[in-house]
Amino acid sequence: MTPFVFAFKLLISVPVALVLSLTAIWYIWESGNTVLYDSFGQKMFSGLETYGLLAIPLFMLTGEMMNEGGMTRRLINAARVFVGGFRGGLAYINLLANMFMAAIIGSATAQIAVMARAMTPEMEKEGYDKGFAAATTAAGGLLAPVIPPSMMFVIFGVLAQIPIGDMFLAGILPGLLMAISFACVIAIIGFFQGFPKGDWFTRKESLAALLACLPAALIPLAIIGGILFGIATPTESAAIASLIAFLVGWLIYGELKPSALFALFKRTAVNASMIVFMIAAASVFGWVIIYEALPQKLAALITSITSDPFVFLLIVNCVLLAVGMLIDGIAAVILITPILLPIAMNDYNIDPYQFGVVMCLNLVLGLLTPPVGVGLYVASTMSGVSPWQIFRSLWPFLLAVAVILVLLSRFPLLSTALI
Template sequence: MTPIVFVALLFGAVPIALVLILTSIWYISESGNTVLFDSFMQQLFSGVENYGLLAIPLFMLTGELMNEGGMTSRLINAARVFVGGFRGGLAYINLLANMFMAAIIGSAASQIAVMSRAMVPAMEAEGYDKGFAAATTAAGGLLAPVIPPSMLFVIYGVLAQIPIGDMFLAGIIPGLILVAVFFAVITLIGLFKPMPKGTWMSFKEARSALLACLPAALIPAAIIGGILFGIATPTESAAVASMVAFLIGWLVYGEINPLKLGLLFARTARNASMVIFMIAAANVFGWVIIYEALPQKLAALITTITSDPFTFLLIVNLALLIVGMLIDGIAALILVTPILLPIAMNDYNIDPFHFGVVMSLNLVLGLLTPPVGVGLYIASAMSGASAGQILRALWPFLLAVTGVLILLSYVPWLSTALL
């Protein structure tokens, strides 16, 4: 009966955190193990008693401060220096700027919203098809969960009980591969569909754009450099980055008003609290799953199908692709990690960092695929292009991501080489 209750709540538009809590309560009542209620609240609160989770609101705050402080537009202008002169230059600029923003925001949905407002009107003004402009921007948002810092990596690190800093390192090479593949996709599209010719900046304009961007570039440097060189933990790096973003936006660019920070803090707190509550609910749900020995039962089933780790990952990728189409990526990660990670590690000897990279990239694909496709509808709302227009231009990028997923599944060291 419990699985029926879970599915009914999930497809009944009940918030995922409540789905997890209510299903857990139902299971305890139905199984007669009411003694579990004695430690129910303890399990709920222990889910958020993790220092690493502080990185989530701090990275969200950094993204908000960057948008408020005018750093996004300066990063986009700096990207123009490097690729603006190529045919289809603004499409390349879009992806390069998305790569810069992915090293700051860490959330695909937020990045798609921010970049759609900035890039789609600019591309349309230069003669690009609106659907293609929105699709390129939406595809660029897929870099956010792979290039560190990634909110999905923070959550996965907490759930898997592995160092979040190492999880960030695991995403660097896959993120760069994804950027290179997206550049190749735009080049191939340009062979069959003429794109507007770009213009190179003059030396004076390029120098001015790079100098204006330098303060903003301190933020990803503070985040990634601090973690890479062991100077700071991801949480400490996020705190430093948010402070740097505030000081640059206020003192250097003059676009942040300290008197209006209250609204920004409140917005960040609301967004972060939803994620933290889901993690607390997931801890209770995972506790019930372990008590019921669900991972062991599922492992016994899957190992009868295959003993090959790569085949197992292909099965997982297919299953997660379906899950990601129906459930938000963060919620899906919270839901499936306690079930699948023990099987991957214990039965197939798959490295947890490798598994985390594959899972995170797979689940975020659901942002851009119907029927839910939140990222697709965000790009549509921000750009004015219909979801159908965007989807028609998006399929080459989705195929490219699928190819990268298969490559990452087959070659584990792409995720673990820097560890």
């Protein structure tokens, strides 16, 4: 009966955190082991007693401060220095700026919202198709959950009980591969559609743009450099990054006022609390998974189909793609990791870092695919382009991600080389 209750609540659009909590309550009542009610609250709280989870609100706060402090605009301007003069230069600027933002924000939805507002009108002014402009921005948002820091990686690391810093390192090569594949897509489309040629900055303009960007560039350096060289943990790096974002926005750029901090803190707290509540609810939902022996039953089913780790990952990719189309990526990570990760590690000897990268990248595709497609609707709202018009121009980018997913599933070294 419990699986039907779980599925029914998901279908009627009950928030995922409540689905997890109420399903656990139903299971306790159904099992007759009502003593578990006494430890329900304690179990939820214990799910949050992880130091790494502090990184989530801190990375969110960093992104909020960047937007408020004018750093996004300067990063876009700096991207012009490197790729602005190529044919289709503004599309490459969009992609490169998304890479910069991915190394700071860590949330695909937030990144799509910021970049769609900034880049789509600019591309339209220079003669690009509005649907393609919005699609390029939306596709660039897919870099956020892969290029560190990534909130999905933080959550996966906590659930899988592996070092979050190493999980971040696992995402660097896949993120670069995605960026290169997106650049190839832009080049091919530009060849057939005849994109307008961009203008290179003069030496003086280039120097001014890079100097203006330097303080903002301290943020990704602090995050990635701190983790890479073992100077700070991901949580400490997130705290340092938020402090740098505040000081740069206030003292150097002069666009972030201390009076705006309360609103930023409030917005961050509201957004972070939704994610944290889902993680707490997932802890009690673990009772259902443990007592029903769900991973063991699923492992028996899948191992009867194949013993090849690559084929297993292809099956998982198909399942995750369907799940990602219906459930938010972060919620899906919380739901699926406790079920599929033990099978991947114990039955197929798959590295948890490889599995985490494949799973997070696959699930984030759901942000841009119907019927739910939150990222698609965010890009549509911010750019004023219909979701269908965006999706028509988006499919080559999604195809590129599918190819990257197959490569990541086939070659573990692409995820584990830097660890």
